[in-house]
Amino acid sequence: MSDLQQQIDELRRELRDMRDRQAILDCINAYCRGLDRLDTRLLQSAYHPGALDRHGPFYGTREEFVPWAIELCGGFPMTHHSVTSHNCQIEGDTAHAETYCIFFTVMPDGRRLGCGAARYLDRLERRNGQWAIAGRAEIMDCAFELERTSWLGPEWEAIPSQHAPDDLSYERPLRVPPI
Numbered sequence: 023m024s025d026l027q028q029q030i031d032e033l034r035r036e037l038r039d040m041r042d043r044q045a046i047l048d049c050i051n052a053y054c055r056g057l058d059r060l061d062t063r064l065l066q067s068a069y070h071p072g073a074l075d076r077h078g079p080f081y082g083t084r085e086e087f088v089p090w091a092i093e094l095c096g097g098f099p100m101t102h103h104s105v106t107s108h109n110c111q112i113e114g115d116t117a118h119a120e121t122y123c124i125f126f127t128v129m130p131d132g133r134r135l136g137c138g139a140a141r142y143l144d145r146l147e148r149r150n151g152q153w154a155i156a157g158r159a160e161i162m163d164c165a166f167e168l169e170r171t172s173w174l175g176p177e178w179e180a181i182p183s184q185h186a187p188d189d190l191s192y193e194r195p196l197r198v199p200p201i
Contacts, residue, residue, distance in 0.1 A: 042112050045153040046146055047105075050121050053142075053155070054103035057095050061186040062088060070147060070154045077160045084155075098136075100128040100183045115148040128170065138165035177201070 049068050056065030069075070069084035080090055095101045107122040120143055127136035145157040172179060181190055181199060190199070 039112065042117070042148070042153065043110055045148075046110055046112075046117055046119060047108055049146065049153050049155065050105055050108065050119070050142065050144070054105060054123070057091060057103055058101050058183075059186040059189055059191070060092055060096055062092055064186075065091065068155055069158075070149060070156050073154070073156050073158070075155075075158045075160075077158075078162065095127075096185075098127045098130060099132060100126075102126040102183075117144075117146040117148075117153070119144045119146060129167070133170055135168045135170050136165065137168055139163040 052064050053068035055061065056063075056068060065088050066084065069087075071084060073084045075082065075084065075087040077087070077091070080087060082090070103123055103125045105121055105123055108119065109121075110117055110119040120141055123140045123142060125136075125138055125140065128134075129136055140163060141161045143159045143161065144155050146153050147156040180201070183189065186192060190196070
């Protein structure tokens with residue numbers, strides 16, 4: 023094999039690895055967005071059919087988890103899940119990931135915030151070219167409540183956070199709302 027062919031093969035492997043890593047991170051982000059926007063279809067897309075999930079008191083399949091999670095998050099005026107550190111090892115069509123998540127929840131009374139840090143431990147699989155979660159366990163590192171304030175002023179909250187499909191993030195093309 024020529025030196026050039028070896029370089030091309032190495033670039034192909036690197037590109038495949040980068041594409042897989044991005045697809046896996048997109049899957050994790052779809053999970054968070056699906057929860058926060060109460061978007062059942064998007065949340066389901068993060069899991070393969072029959073995938074197992076262990077979240078706090080919940081243990082079950084994707085088909086059981088998605089309605090449970092949508093109902094749970096739907097009981098809060100707003101939830102916000104942010105992915106921070108993400109580590110992933112890919113072995114063929116299987117990947118193992120640990121993803122750190124910071125979350126905020128406006129409590130039903132509107133005066134308090136539930137906050138915390140968690141980690142998602144995932145086994146992901148590529149099936150028919152699609153990466154999705156096959157098994158997940160959530161580890162809660164910490165959780166607490168804070169008093170909610172509008173310390174920045176009301177103009178910072180003029181564009182409300184809403185659930186799908188009413189949230190401004192679903193608008194295509196985006197029209198920037200005037201003040």
